[in-house]
Amino acid sequence: MDALNALVVFANFVLIPATAYGAQLALGALGVTLIYGILRFSNFAHGDTMAFGTAVAILATWALQAAGIGLGPLPTALLALPVGILGAMALVLLTDRGVYRFYRAQRVKPVIFVIVSMGVMFVYNGLTRFVIGVDDQRFADGERFVISVREFREATGLAEGLALRTTQLLTVVVAIIAVALLFWFLNRTRTGKSMRAFSDNEDLALLSGINPERVVLVTWLIVAALAATAGVLYGLDKGFKPFVYFQLLLPIFAAAIVGGLGNPLGAIAGGFVIAFAEVTITYPLKRVLGYLLPESLEPDGLVQLLTTDYKFAVSFGILLVVLLFRPTGLFKGKAV
């Protein structure tokens, strides 16, 4: 019984939140890794692309709510997600036309793109605040729980409860669908294969008649879709704050690099590694251990290795260790 209770506590406070968070990071890291693989730079504006896409989706959600259109138990934001995706696509395509394409034509070194993307990041930052304001926004509606703590306790008779929020389940389901679609696209379609070929060997891709501008366009479209999806899922799960998306850039980069930059599979693995590490290390494990250990060994403290304020330190700790011992990432990335 104690072991079961320990498992339930662990699932409730670590397993489920970390899985949802990991899925959000993985979607974000996929976008970063695609840009790195094909446009050859780390896109610092990615977090704010997510924020902008989410802001558009929130506005659409409010419009739908005002019109009385909903999805019943599911959040209305799911219906608004395509609008958010379109918003993010429009934004990145305009940016590419106006900014990045100029530098591509100059054939500038990739590091210049990195700095340019930082400039773009600040512009997006401001733009998002203009569109939706600087305050926190809650836009989740519908059924709050798939399983609530009370229902779980009544059903199982255990002392500990387990809650599964709708947004958490939704995050994982949507992430699985998005990733499956992405991999199908990259591995099975002509355009997807041409993107991989372009990432692999740009010159040979040109000689094979692959149009680089088209590859870049499709990449931005996919990245915008991934970013808006990740942003909306994160916002549903944890609430929308413009600044948090900027901060989210850090664990997203860590995930992409830990997994191996340029490698989509690595981005997903990296997302979950970072998420589980962050949540496990910042969660006080006292209650879990209390069930598992004999009374004499029961910990006095909280067994919280770091407070949640330091969660980014965890990402960066992992990042440093990986870069020191396995610089190409867990999965072989593109020669980091």
Next chain:
Amino acid sequence: MTDPYSDRGNKDRSITREAPAHLGDPVPPGGTASPVEGTTPFLIGRAMTGGYGSGADILHDCTIAVEPGEIAVIVGPNGAGKSTAMKAVFGMLNLRQGEVLLDGEDITGLSPQARVLKGMGFVPQTANIFTSLTVEENLEMGAFVRRDDFSGTMEQVYSLFPILREKRLQPAGELSGGQRQQVAVGRALMTEPKVLMLDEPTAGVSPIVMDELFDRIIEVSRTGIPILMVEQNARQALEIADKGYVLVQGSNAYTGTGRELLADPEVRKSFLGG
């Protein structure tokens, strides 16, 4: 920093990916081809003079030609401009003088990509395959410009290089040097080119593999595709050549059939080691 777009601070691979070393100084897209009067060789780079960027000329009044069914080989000492001559024919070099004619058309103004559409197949010396794609995907990418059903061509490539059929689901980067070259040639054949250009196809492979590759190249040529090839292994290459060009310092030094050049005492003494 005089050049604002220089290499400064560009080595951090955790934020940027290395840009590829560029193949040359390609003719920009947008040019047009024009028909020419009279009979001309099937493919000819005539009196080509030019170099990379605004640098010194590497080619001086150099002429390279190939006729249907022929294997033409460019040989010469290191730095003679062999690869440069071939790149010039393929449009990866801005010619200052001279012209390139293909099948009765002047294609001097066409970009390399446009030349591929005109029927030129080019296999670069290095980085000539997509290492992370499977063998089959490499061939598919070779046929990227084709919108028709290319399964027949793929079948031909597989029967020409049976090992590729066996390894078709393996990433091409995992193959041996000789097999990679077969992938590279196969990729170029997928457009059903009217002429195939090979830049040192046997660079870095063992003598046994080299003989096998030459056999395969002869087989390709028997299907009727003219082949223009740059080779480091001059003797073996001239043995299979219908036409040989010996370049010295970017100019034609000797031209003749492979047999003539092999028999020429001057050529033997200077380039073939006696």
